Amino acid sequence: MNPLRFLGTILVLAATAGPAAAGPAPAESRPLGFSSGNAKRQQALEQAFDAKIDPADLRRWLELMSSEPNHVGTAKDKANADFMLAQFRSWGWDAHIETFYCLYPTPLTHALELVAPVHYTAQLTEPPVAGDRTSTQVAQELPAYNVYGADGDITAELVYVNYGMPEDYEALARLGISVKGRIVLARYGVGWRGLKPKLAYEHGAVGCIIYSDPHEDGYFRGDAYPDGPWKGPHGVQRGSVLDLPVRPGDPLTPGIGATKDAKRLTIAEAKTVLKIMVMPIAYAEAQHLLAALGGPVSPESWHGALPLTYRVGPGPAKVRMQIASDWSLKPVYDVIATLRGSEFPDEWVIRGNHHDGWTFGAYDPLSANVSMMAEAQSIGRLAGTGWRPKRTLVYCGWDGEEPGMLGSTEWAEEHADELRQKAVLYLNSDCYGRGWLNIGGSQELSHFVNQAVDGVRDPETGASLGERWQAAELVAGYAKGGNDLPPLHGDVPLKALGSGSDFAVFLQFIGVPTLDTQIWGEFHSSGIYHSAYDSFDYFVRFVDPGFVYGVAQAKANGHMVLRMADAEVLPMRFGDFAGAVGSYLDQVRRLAAKMRQDTTLLNHLVGQDAFKLAADPQEQYVPPERKPEVPALRFAPLEAALARLQQSAQACDRAYADAASRDFSLPPERLGQVDLLLQGLEHALLDPEGLPGRSWHRHLIYAPGLFTGYDTKTLPAVREAIEARKWDEADRYIVRTAAALDRFSDRLNLVTAALRP
């Protein structure tokens, strides 16, 4: 047990035993940003907050909100927004619905046939399942489709492309197989779904079918639904294929709010709508297509768990895809609830979760949405006792996250200037399971988060959420061989954030310190993820029957919100950020060195004709070609900026700790000045020109990968330039990223000065 943790536990126990037991705690054991007096008040506040969270509420709300399909454009979507609005108001929040109008195509006709060498017509529906009451609403559900693919009616030969990622096309090239003019069959997994059709299109394919192989999601993993939680033969994963790594949000209004009268692009002009047909299917249907493929046996890592030999094709399987959609704008209903801050009303602590699902959405997103509602209810009740947060709280129920974070992106784009001035935190959640914490975010929030979650108990083990989180991360690292282990003692590092949920616009476009929290690990959602079986009945059977993790998550997130709202000074620690940037730079340097070494070896082997000699002449094989050697990159500016950042961060953290040990006894205007400086810090890391080729994404430290989709690339402009072998661009963005870090250090030095007595 680490000493800080132990002290934290003592404090909680002491506070529980009675107020007399807790003397003035040393500053480093107090919540970051709190004086000793306020720390005690905050503890009492958190206890009162916790006492008002009732799992029965979560259960009732979840059952109600997931009773019908609630995707964008449905009556239930609107009804859920209205329900949340009424609830927020009844809890004393100043709430309203803000409506945007977004391009959101839904299929009118939708068919898939195998036309050769045998005939098979895909069912494309998810049949009712015993014990799952809402699964009978087949007619009301959206068909299983991928939103923002193209319409059309095409017939073409089929090619199996594994996960459809860049390395898979590399392997296809080695087999001498092109997808040009063909339809690709890709399985879900590895990269984000939207990359599969995007890459297929870039390689010349005319259609993309995506299926869930039982190897990733089905009997290979465990019992299939309804016997167990895993995907059955007819379950389908819907989902967006909007070009998210370029930009989330309404495709027709980039960078601005999609208000009624906003100036819109035409659909043809919309860069994030794909030009290729896309369709998701179940493994029971994919099996017919795979069994009809000829051609070479696919590389071994491409084989899934269906009982057949996975071949690549092309053909003799030939497939017909038909899609025609309603391309009208649909309303998106964001529920926005505010509780005005008493001391710093112009500092906003923003908390959000989306309320739209793909079908019933009990797990994704309503589980975490009702957990957030419980926070809001409890905070409302605290406010009813006369308490007010120092900073303004803004709770948001986003609509349209599933198609592409429409509600959050449009709202933040519409209020961009105000958010740049006022937002001090965006805290996101999306869905939750059982297990332990999984938290990503701005690295300067690491210690703040670790402190906050240590005050909440894990319902299954009785340990603190923090202890279980650390244990899970360490054991996972140990199981992987112990090389990339998090620290054995002290804080659990936050994961770096990319995209994939409503936090994206706040972090990537506005530059707000951001967190994304989830409890997970023991329930693997993929079995019903985005399918018609993501239902209340499934949730209470397999995910969190007693809603105890919904309560734990509400407490953890609620404590973070309340601490961020009530701290004397915004609670951040910059050594954590500097340390993280140092490790990112290390990775990038190692990446370049490894590429250099691999390239030299590749070119040597090509020169010796080794690939051809090592290939079986009885099989079709195209050896790789030489690549340009990797030059020495000029990392010096980033190295210098990092060294400066490390110094500035250390000085600032020291000044902050000194101020804390004096109970932040600074003149009030100085405290405000510190907050103001801290509030704008993350913004310094943005490049006004944005990342290469995708100007909406501006953060130079974290971004979703161009070829990962959701997952993060740190130091993204530099890293992706290296990966793409664009050496000049890498050198240029080394300089720009260094400049951003210098801006950050400059502002940090002002914070340090302002914190001095």
Next chain:
Amino acid sequence: MNPLRFLGTILVLAATAGPAAAGPAPAESRPLGFSSGNAKRQQALEQAFDAKIDPADLRRWLELMSSEPNHVGTAKDKANADFMLAQFRSWGWDAHIETFYCLYPTPLTHALELVAPVHYTAQLTEPPVAGDRTSTQVAQELPAYNVYGADGDITAELVYVNYGMPEDYEALARLGISVKGRIVLARYGVGWRGLKPKLAYEHGAVGCIIYSDPHEDGYFRGDAYPDGPWKGPHGVQRGSVLDLPVRPGDPLTPGIGATKDAKRLTIAEAKTVLKIMVMPIAYAEAQHLLAALGGPVSPESWHGALPLTYRVGPGPAKVRMQIASDWSLKPVYDVIATLRGSEFPDEWVIRGNHHDGWTFGAYDPLSANVSMMAEAQSIGRLAGTGWRPKRTLVYCGWDGEEPGMLGSTEWAEEHADELRQKAVLYLNSDCYGRGWLNIGGSQELSHFVNQAVDGVRDPETGASLGERWQAAELVAGYAKGGNDLPPLHGDVPLKALGSGSDFAVFLQFIGVPTLDTQIWGEFHSSGIYHSAYDSFDYFVRFVDPGFVYGVAQAKANGHMVLRMADAEVLPMRFGDFAGAVGSYLDQVRRLAAKMRQDTTLLNHLVGQDAFKLAADPQEQYVPPERKPEVPALRFAPLEAALARLQQSAQACDRAYADAASRDFSLPPERLGQVDLLLQGLEHALLDPEGLPGRSWHRHLIYAPGLFTGYDTKTLPAVREAIEARKWDEADRYIVRTAAALDRFSDRLNLVTAALRP
């Protein structure tokens, strides 16, 4: 292309163009051990040798010898030995059959039933297959069984144990599941088959069923026989489960020849016969057993390619196994053919391949056996022209390899003293496919081998066998990430040898410089390995239809035999050996360091209760326990011995090269002295006490792993002591291994002295 290779090619081309084109070659481009004059003669000899190899012979002999089941004890086994004897004699060899009498149980009754929760009776036969003519001889085949398991009639609950390796029992312990009193179901793969029942027995199991999962061998890999080369649903892998890591050969006559009147142990005293029932089955039958298992879902890496959820059990599946065997001694017929050396008749170049199969044995072993026969025929014809080898050639057709290298082990044990005095090389083969070379052996033979194979063309690519070998090794290393790459230029390193074929007794027990050669890579034998479908029809369809690789292998092995026979001085280079020992020592030191680091981490996590905290309380889980910390091992004696070895090797190689550049113009008695010293060198590496717990295995540099079975552990006594956490034993064998290296260096220094003018 490496410069030496290039020169080699030039020489071959020049020799082909006509004798005048090749001037005296510099010593380093000549075959190791040859003067310039002899090098030219040797080239001509090899060309003459090659010209006499006819693929039609291989085809004819293979069809004949694989026409009926030919395992030990069959009439066909004897007939094949008689056929080889007649052939050798007809080619001018002095040949005889040497007969041993070995314990070789064969099943009389043999049954397997699933008795709960449903009933299923396994067929345990391999049905005839269209297009495979010998597959109709079901009645004549041995049942699919594992020789040297126990007899019995037991009924017990079933537990699935993955590959049945030590780490799998570790995982079972984490699940809180014991195999005590139960029958285990293991899949083929990862470790040698005999370890599966041995480990099951050590963990308290009463029976062991082994099946071939289609993930390793079946439709997951490619089309199943007869559509393609992979295993069909009813194919079964037979095989020995003799405790080979302890000792191969007749279980009743350890260390001595199993002659008619040899003093024998009782079966109960025989340590290498297992005390547990064992049975191999097909995946069509295993599917019934796996589907009947309950209990937790197995760890993900345990899942095979059958379309079901792999569970561990125990039960409700309950299984009955019945085996009763004929435990009589059976005759084992070794064919021994000799061609007496003209200059050094007491130096024996021994060449061997076994002739017994599990059924028809077309691939294993007869493919390589007929290739070896082609060598013997060609050498016989050369002898017919008046040529004689300088050293004596001994060609051996071993019987009883499949049950446990019976023929080779008994022959070598019977002739041990003579072999220790006379054997200069044992060159083994066993079976071959298409592709490239795979050669293991004593490391001082590395350069000799690389030179010899460079003079033979690969039939598919036209490159030399050496070039293709190097390309394949480099590309495989590149595909694995480029970390453990063989050298980019120069010789391809030989693999270190363990056990698993007839070379074992020569290397491990006698201490003869040893090679084991094979062409492989493009044909994966597992589809018919040890099954009834290892037939002539299969071979000519999927393996080597034109017998061109059989010819290439005969040329490569023949050149090695002829060079070893005719060199002025035995062709060895000791820098290669010293380099290899250095890398083995590095590995062992890194192993200890990694264990130390892992143990510290494990104990930290156990101390923090992290494993329990990170586990899902809804699943049964037993956290691991603390392990004793890894002490600092005293590697100094080995480090010193290695340094000495490196010096001695360098000096010897230099003296050898100098002598070569003077065309070995030493007095004849000095040449003989050098040979005599070199002949006994490998013996210096043996420990007369043998390895800990298995005294038959004496080599301190290479041994089959106690827990790998066939695969090698280098510096085995030290490495396995570390793996078993026996620190005192590790320190003790560091000293003993160092002493062996010192003996080697001492003798090497005598060679150096003798080589000086």
